[in-house]
Amino acid sequence: MLKTIILLTDTVQQQQPLANLLREHNRDLAFCSALRASDLGAIDPEVLSEARLVSFAADIAVSEKFLLQLGYGAYKFFAAPVQYPGLPPAPDDSDEDPRCYSVVAQSMTIWPDFKKVVGLETVTIPDGTVATERERLVFSRLAHLFWQMSGMIAGDATDLPGIIESSESQRPTFAMMN
Template identity: 30%
Template sequence: MDTIVLLADQDEYGVFAPALYEHNEALKVVLARSAEELMAYDAGLLAGARLIAFASSVIVPVAILAALGHGAYNFHPGPPAYPGIAPAHFALYDRAVEFGTTLHVMTERVDDGAILDAQLFPIVPGTTIVALEAQTYSVLVRQFFAFADVLAAETGPTAARPSIPWGHRKTTRRLYRSMCDIPLDISQDDLDRRMQAFGANRFGMVPTITLHGVQFRATLDPASDSSA
C-alpha cells in the first residue's frame, strides 16, 4: 500500500493526513470530497490504495470499491444499532438511552460490512440534536486517532467483531421524509418527539402538515414549553 484516499472534507483532511503520516512516512494521502472526485483517480493509484471515509454521506461507487487494492473503511457517526443516514435524529426520536460511533469495512451495501470497533456513550436526558451530533463527532475523531496506526499500516485492520451486529432498520432519506410528514391526528407526544428529532431542517426537510392541499411547515415556538 502506498496511498490512502481520505473521503472527508478539507478541514478533516488537514487534521487526519498528518496523523496517518506519523505512522507511515512513506504514505501518500489524497483527498476526495465526492463520488466524482473518487472516480477521477486512475486505476493505478486505486490499486495501491486504501479508502478511509469519515462521517461522509457520499455513496462510494461499486467500481471504486472493486478497484481498491487495500480495502475501504468507514467511520460511521452512529452506533451499530443505527445504520443509515441521520442516525442521531432517529435515536432521539426513539428516545434511545445510548448512542455512539462505528468503524466498519465498506461493502457494496451501505453500513453493512464487518464491524471493527464501536464506541458507545449514554444520551443525557434533554439532549438536543445539535448537542448529540457534536458529541458524536468528538467521539468519532477520537476513534479515528485510535485506529490511525493500523489504518496506515500495510496490513490494515483485520480483527472484526462478529459479536456486534448491525441494526435491522437502515434509515434512508425516504424514511426521514416520512417522519417529517405529520398526520393530522398525531398525538402530542409523537409531535414533540418529531419536532425534537427532525425539526432542524436537515436535507431541507422539516416537519410539515398538509391540509386541503396546503402545506404548513412546523417550527418550534420559543415562547412555549412543549413539555408542559
C-alpha cells in the same frame, strides 16, 4: 505495499488533521482528498491497487467498481443512534432525540455478508443535552475511535481485523465473482 490513503470526508477542514494523524504512523503515505463521488472518479486508477479508502463522517456512496480496484480495502467511520443501527431514525418514530449512539468503523464491500465492524464505541448523551452539544459529543467519540485505529489504518495489512464479522473470514476477490 500501502502507498496511498484516500480520505473521503464531509468537509475539507477534516482532511488535513486526519492525514497528519495517519502520517505519524507511516511517513511514506501519500494522500488523495475527496468530498464527492466525482472526486473518487478523478483518482488515477493506477493508484488504487496500492491504496486504502477511508470514509470519515461522510455519507457518500462509493461505486462497486471503485471498491474492487482498491488493493487495501475501504473503511467507513460513522455514527448511528443505537435504536437505528446503520440507519437514520424515521421522522415519525419518535419526537425524542436518541440518548445512545454507536460510533462504528466498518469495512466497505460490495458483498453485504462480508462487511465487518473493525471498531466500535457507544456514546450515552446526558439528559437535557442540546442538539449542538449532542453532535459535538458524538463527533468527538468518532474522532477518538479514528485516533485509536490510526496505526492500523496507516499500516500495510490488506484487511483490518474485525471485532464483529460474518462467519466467512476470506475477503472476496474479483475472481470469486466469476
